[in-house]
Amino acid sequence: MRPMTDGPQMARIDPKGTRLKYRMERLMLTPLFRFSLRVVLPFTLAAGSVGLWFSSDSNREAFGAMVNDVRATIESRPEFQVNLMAVDGASDVVAAAVREELSITFPISSFDLNLEELQDTIASLDPVKQAEVRIRQGGVLHVDITERRPSVLWRGQDGLQLLDAKGILVGPAAARAQYAQLPVIAGEGAEDAVAEALRLYAVTGPIRSRLRGFERMSARRWDVVLDRDQRIMLPDTGAVQALERIIAMDQAVDMLSRDLTVVDLRLPRRPTIRMSQNATQEMWRIKAIEAGGVQKQ
16 A cells, blocks of 8 residues: 655645634634624614715605604594593582692593693692593593591681681682581681680580680680680680580570680680670779769769
8 A cells, every 4th residue: 555644635624723713613602703793783883874874964854744644543443542631529519629729631542632731730729739630431521539627727818718627728728618517717827826726626515506606816726716806815825624614604604605805725724704895894893882982863
């Protein structure tokens, strides 16, 4: 046999590759390189192509017009149309105020309604304590309202106003007779002390038929105003207890039925009363008689 010798023929069948091929194979074994080649490079080319296409003003305008047309087509579909509004939990007056405040022209696409903004607008109305707005099936804008319940009548600079138990404005009151069951408050800072006024009103049962209201004095204490121009001046603190004591005294000796103008309880240890002018003159006349200064007629 012919001996094998090193020469050109052996070089041609040598399986050893080139240095570049070796490096490429090593790179392909690297996960980061494979990820860059399969994902990053195609994404970069695609993003560059899109960016190049959008760099033209005409292309951008055409794309925006297409998007608007598609959106308008979807929004105008019947299933997305709102045709009417229903207001629940509100009186006729409040419901009318809600409709007027929103001023929505139906039909309207549900995409054009900002429910959160509508809810905030309704909740900003004085008579509304809480509001919930949602779109019901059938294209109905449903407004569920919880109204504030008036607790007192506040006689302020703008006339009679209705306040709730927290002193929050409910709305105007047309006439006192319409809310005869509510107490009347007035005076400086009266709207800020509604809770205390309600506590006072709760204990006035025996004299409620004579009660005209509560007047806040110097924004720190209350006067109870009765008919016949009588007034009970309550202290800064312990007003409810002081009023309870004077009512108990009245039930015992009919004190408030006498010819008095003021019962001053501002000093709990030294309550005083003020009589009317006629009663004062009569008292002095009786004392003079008792002293022998005037002959009894």
